[in-house]
Amino acid sequence: MPVDSGQDIITACLLEEGIIQNTIKDKSYVRVSDVKKVKDLNQKLSDNQPYCVLIRTGKTSSVTQEARRLVASKEFVKTTIAKAIVVEGAWSRIIANLYLRVNKPNMTTKIFEKPEDAIDWLRIEYKNFKL
Numbered sequence: 001m002p003v004d005s006g007q008d009i010i011t012a013c014l015l016e017e018g019i020i021q022n023t024i025k026d027k028s029y030v031r032v033s034d035v036k037k038v039k040d041l042n043q044k045l046s047d048n049q050p051y052c053v054l055i056r057t058g059k060t061s062s063v064t065q066e067a068r069r070l071v072a073s074k075e076f077v078k079t080t081i082a083k084a085i086v087v088e089g090a091w092s093r094i095i096a097n098l099y100l101r102v103n104k105p106n107m108t109t110k111i112f113e114k115p116e117d118a119i120d121w122l123r124i125e126y127k128n129f130k131l
Contacts, residue, residue, distance in 0.1 A: 012041040018126035026058035052122040055085045057092040072103035082125035083109040084118035
């Protein structure tokens, strides 16, 4: 069941043990306050245990530079093992690639077009972490 971040911009839900999905709504403008709220939700959904995150981007959503810097930072990683970003459309791919190249996230992060591929990869990352 999705959990609202308070702004109806990002929702969070536990897909399975060790994998949380964050969905950014179409045409959203994601700010620092939004990513802080969803991080708190992720921590609650995972019971503060290590987890992987699947990001589903909105087709024409945008993320502020400050929010991108924050989510890439070492301080923000906390118990997140890996991040898979599923892009929908050219605009989302551009933003995701910009994030990887400019912000250089402090966790293993990959971009996918298919959610199934992203989930398979996150399962491997979670399993390898638990070994």
